[in-house]
Amino acid sequence: MRNYYVAGLLFLIVGLIACQSELAIKDVTGRVTSSVHIKKEGVGTSTTAEPDHSGARDATMALQLEVLTYVNQARSQTCLCGSTVYPAVTLLTLNSRLNGASDKYAVDMATYNYFSHTGRDGSQPWDRMTTEGYVWSSAGENIAAGYPTARSVVDAWLSSTIHCQNIMNPDYRNLGVGYSYNSKSTFKHYWVTDFGTRQ
Numbered sequence: 001m002r003n004y005y006v007a008g009l010l011f012l013i014v015g016l017i018a019c020q021s022e023l024a025i026k027d028v029t030g031r032v033t034s035s036v037h038i039k040k041e042g043v044g045t046s047t048t049a050e051p052d053h054s055g056a057r058d059a060t061m062a063l064q065l066e067v068l069t070y071v072n073q074a075r076s077q078t079c080l081c082g083s084t085v086y087p088a089v090t091l092l093t094l095n096s097r098l099n100g101a102s103d104k105y106a107v108d109m110a111t112y113n114y115f116s117h118t119g120r121d122g123s124q125p126w127d128r129m130t131t132e133g134y135v136w137s138s139a140g141e142n143i144a145a146g147y148p149t150a151r152s153v154v155d156a157w158l159s160s161t162i163h164c165q166n167i168m169n170p171d172y173r174n175l176g177v178g179y180s181y182n183s184k185s186t187f188k189h190y191w192v193t194d195f196g197t198r199q
Contacts, residue, residue, distance in 0.1 A: 103177070
């Protein structure tokens with residue numbers, strides 16, 4: 001049985017939380033984030049993570065590493081997600097297959113000017129991960145649009161309870177990061193982070 005949570009939010013950030021940077025965006029009106037989490041029941045998890053050897057574009061690879069750094073900074077300390085305190089958890093590693101799923105989806109949203117966990121082909125996050133060859137036991141996704149930097153988007157996710165919970169989920173071992181920019185789209189900047197643990 002699959003359990004999942006979906007949230008779509010419009011933010012006006014006015015303060016900091018425990019696991020955010022001191023550079024948190026103060027006003028992100030018009031920018032949106034959304035989160036989905038799913039855990040496949042009855043399947044064991046693995047603690048083995050893969051490094052990223054995807055040969056991605058240099059700029060995308062730099063952003064992937066930057067987002068990973070900020071996510072792991074949050075995971076390395078106690079973090080307040082809503083009203084729940086999460087202890088420090090295992091750091092994530094980039095996974096080339098999750099990077100592929102995330103980046104392709106960010107490009108698709110930016111190119112076709114939409115914002116949803118459901119792809120134009122009806123795919124869900126775990127479908128896109130599977131298509132890229134990532135065989136998962138736990139999977140989740142955060143998406144965002146309108147944030148101009150890696151720091152601002154991670155801080156926005158950390159400011160939202162459900163997105164923060166995805167970031168601090170101890171079940172996850174791998175991360176994929178996608179980013180795309182399209183000046184003609186509604187939000188211009190599109191971000192995807194796919195979280196997972198391999199079977």
